[in-house]
Amino acid sequence: MASSSVAGEPKQSRPGFFKRSVQFFKDAWGELKRVRWPNRKELTSYTMVVMGTCIFIILLIFGFDLGISYVLELIGLR
Structure with missing residues (x-):
């Protein structure tokens, strides 16, 4: 009697x-x-924004890493 419907x-x-x-x-x-594809100027602009953001994040993480390493060296844990 087990019916799925x-x-x-x-x-x-x-x-x-x-x-x-x-x-x-x-x-x-x-x-x-139906997609509106970007023209060359827009694509170049978007690419520069993405690359700039990536470089900024890389530098931010690098700075945090250096800072934490310096603090660990100061307290003698490294």
Whole structure:
């Protein structure tokens, strides 16, 4: 008596793997067509912002590391 569907409702069949895969890629391609892609000037600007942020974070972590190393040396734990 263990049934996965509620009584009275027809069991809906799920499309096969291949059909679902094709539909996924059709939908994804449709979404990519609607994307507003940046022009060269915007892309260069965004790239510079990302690179600047990465360099800033690297220098910040490097500074913290040097500071902590210096403090550990002062208290004799290094």
